[in-house]
Amino acid sequence: MDRRLLSTHRYRMKSAVAHFVDGRLFSPKFNDYYAARDPVAETAHVHIHPANLVARMSRANTFTIFEFGFGAGINLLATSTEFLKLAKPNVRLRFISCEAFPLQHDTLRQVHDNTAIDKSLSRRLLDFYPPLVSGIYRQLFANDRVELTLIFADIETALTEFVDQDSVGVDSWMLDGFAPARNPQMWDAKLIPILAQCTKANGTVTSFSSAGTVRRSLEDNGFSVQKIEGTPFKRHTLLATLNESRLQSTEPPRKVTIVGGGFAGTATAHAFARRGIQVQLMTPSGGVGDATSSIPTAVLHPRLSASMEEPAYFRTQTYFYAAALLSQYLQHATTGAVQISSKNMVAKRLKDIADTLGKNWARWLDAADCLELTNTEQGYESTFFPKSIVVNGIELCRSFVDHPRIEVVAKELFAPIDDELTIYATASTSVLGKTAEAWEVLTIEGQIDTFAHSNNNAIPRRVLIQDGYIVPTESACVVGSTYEYTQWKPGLATKTNLAKLQQVTSREHWTHLGKFRGLRTVTSDKLPIVGQIDRNQWVNLAHGSAGTASTPFCAEILASQVFGELAPAWQECLSIINPDRFSERQIRRPNPFLRHKR
Template identity: 25%
Template sequence: MIKNAQIHFNLQGTPVADHFDDVYFSNDDGLAESHYVFFQQNNIAQRLQNHDRDFFSIAETGFGTGLNFLNTWLQFKAHIAHRQHDNNKVQNQYDKSVNRLHFISFEKYPITKSDLTQALKAWPQLAHLSEQLLANYPITLAGCHRLEFENGAIVLDLYFGDVQTSINTMSYPACGVVDAWYLDGFAPSKNPDMWQSSVFNSMVDISRSNATLATFTAAGFVRRGLIEAGFSIQKAKGFGRKREMLIGQLTQANQAHSAAPYFANDTATLNRVAVIGGGIASSSLLYSLAKRGIHTHHFCQDDALAMGASHNVQGAVYPHLQAKNSPHSEFFAHSFLYAKRLYKQLLAQGFSFDHSWCGVLQHAVKTPLAQRHENLDKKQLWPEELMHAVSAQQGDELAGISTGYPGVFFPLGGWINPPQLVNALFQAAKAITINTQPLNSEFNCNIEQLEKTDEGWMLTANINQKSKTFGPFSDVIVCAGEHSDQFNQTEKLPIVGVRGQVSHIKASEESKKLKTVLCHKGYFTPHYQGHHCMGATFEKNSKSRQVTEQDNQTNHKQLLSFYQNTAFAPSLGHITSAKAAVRCTFIDHLPMAGQWADQNDYMQAFANLRLGKRYQYNALQKPQQGLHILTGFGARGFCSAPLSAEHLIAHLNNEPRPFSERVSQAIHPARFIVRDLIRNKI
């Protein structure tokens, strides 16, 4: 569990860490010191104007009050404003100018939100940025929290946990991801763990060639450790009364990378991307691509979005957590928190969708569930803000009705209207592309064939019984749910189709008292438009979308079997309508996000895995290079698709990635092939 920092404020109003007995920033002028030591000494203002990528990446040891991040954000806004002001000049002078800022920061003991609010009052000139940071400040969950501002132009990856441990968990390419380092832990004499050679070596692992660093300290063992790690180091004039500080540069990246060869995703030049699908996965992808200004062409076989598994009237949004710190739990916890921040930002930007963040109450309706909840509570892996156990009395108070069941409560969860949310995300993507590369969409367009040519990927479509070809595209991303296996290239995609039907039942005066989403074996939502959503059935290996009366009765009987002794369940009215869809899943209940893995190619390249050898591999031939998969979200797409889309595009674009390496491998499209090779099954 992550522990918050214990702090107090000294007579000057400066926050002081009790554990380290050190200030978070200078008593004299912390903002001026931050600007001089980190922003100026890394020469960032000039580098933003001439860089080899359209984004610039900074990493920081010690987030503290976020002062360095906020100042860098402020300076980046000035950079963008200056470029826009000078748009009458020759446009080519800005060809290498940076459009996006990516800031990575590590914090072992995060400040509480209330303490952070007080600390940032010292900088009224940063208030317009501080308010946004505070509105998105994450709960104390270990791992990477991706926070986005300015329509994705500013990205903060805030890692809660020890810096060494955090870097060791990261997913990163051989070329590195960091352009500049802010070494800003507490003084080396008071916090020696952050100034070790192992940390410096890990910094090199994720740094790009010519990455720079700056730090307020000039301690000899710090200088020697950085030199031994590979940085060239020199002294510079310190800030204010400090005589010296250190600056440095890494001449050459060391080519370290986080993934085994069979789990490495290709990087790409995303010039023109085709996205196939019409649900939450495709809208999430379109939004991620739009934020980066990447020209995208979207293809949907239906006449509108969210006509497949995303078409229900109400969908519950909450994470699926286990009683262990597994890749599965990490994936869902961070995906849920990212999705929640994204949805709140959409609403703040004026996009609308019906919703209620009323919390989700998971009842222990059977002994196995009760045991699972007890185990979850006993392990205490998850912050209370994310999930906590409740007694029957506490649960009934939260729900507003009497059920008699204990359970676990997800206070940040709730329900959304899926079609409205998918459309809101789609409209947000289109709004971003007004001033960048266009987003084109084709509806009633069934893609029948994918073909890789020397020029790129070509797509053959059936539109109103007429064939039309689109392309070429540098990359194709298939996120078509249960239809993702319809192409020759993807026919071996091991999709498990699970048909589900949700019934809409009339609310009663008693049932209208329900204040939270209820989960039992299925789920039951608070009333909306005079009805509750009740469901859902599970029918494996079926792709039928036909609504049946039998499934309506199954849903009703299941609800009554658990709640027959309550006041609300027997009082419900008639079932007036229903919706059926096919959930696209895989056998491990995780999605796929990454480069399509050709089984024959893997069998030839990694044949030694059959012999128990993890070496002497052949190179992958990658016959389908540029073809990617994003699908398999089952019933949890609105919880997990947005961050999965971000991870995929970040991976392809050589950007810092939001998922850890173990999560990246857990959702890699090659995972089943690798497993079967190791087990000698193929």
């Protein structure tokens, strides 16, 4: 692993070296095959049947599996297929897996093409398989019933993060790495007490390995161990059952009130409703997608950097999660965006990003490639992001709340709710009173404009990103968005957007068709404010211009925290969006936004 910052969990990873030998994927590093000739049957014989997973999953409200060694994802796909066949519609499967040596996307695809698995689940996994950057990645399948949390890190790092964040615990462990003699790190005896600490009552461990050291370590930590005989793949495999759980279980909430019907409020409502609780969503009008979130054209595009510093890394994570989620809810939206080089995003930086993310997420374009793809007058060195999405604000908000457990009610708050679980996801922080006084936030205006041209060839073929965005329609371009820290003169925003359009397309003589203005709440560090502010009060707000990406991701973080579950982010990233961060900074310096407030 090429660690850029050795003191953090944020680094670029090296993919596993693997190749096919007689039709089976083989690892030279571990001198072993990834799976048997029939990997789906192997999953059933080693993990699903011995642990009685199908019956146990069907009886639970939420069932948690933690796998050591994701490999090609066959255990996930095989287990999810059985779960979806028999479990009740309101049951949720949490499948957590870690992988220190991820396979390349193309290798994963080749394995799936040659394996008898559910191709719809496989296709979704492949479409949004993470880039080779360490992290905690979350992806939802099958109408949110299956939740994959894929941790790209070594097992000790993954377990430590899980213990620190998750109080729900694990129902079943799948130890599926290479044999102990070949991969000793994954089978380190000091990890077994952590398993016991996090296992629910009657929780199980299944493993292809029945080595004596593994059996003894499990027995020493409170598991009853038995060998499973007669599988077609190996003489003995292993099943262990925890005798007495030390996990302190907590009751999840049964209902939640969410204040705000924009991107943040509706995304938060979705994150809670999919976990099986009743959501009351309060909005002033009784509808959703009002005010700024009614924006007719926005773009989910990456605010990316090759840097591994916390803020830049956090922004990349928001994009990966949101791109996968929004693809389910905006299935007919335009996809793909070309970020062209500029003074603020030079070509070398764009190329570094493309190289880091891989072609599934980003593709480098030279000037000729860009010209061909976009049909602009001038080619630019650029990067194409195929998973970017054009967002209609009202459509997105309505899609998020189209759920039987979400009730939207008309009510405007003027003071906080103290006696019930409440999430504030509003554009303004005024309802929170003194609680928000130390927050370094500013509400600023912005505008998008629509322009037409008499020559249809002037309209680019693709969404273009360069210090804002240009979204082509059949006969026009939507351009935005301005960032007006001070009061702009009338007409200046339209002139600014027109100049941007003319510069990028190298075309003049555009006709102005209309505009949309809105307000954004931004912070001094350009990161949202997410977390707990009082016993029953939490917030998910101040997303600025990045709301299409950050609001769904932060909604998922917040719901995970309220439920005591592992969030899709390292703790070091959670700390940079914590509401308390401003008070700590103001010990050293004043609020930098005081001079802007008007």
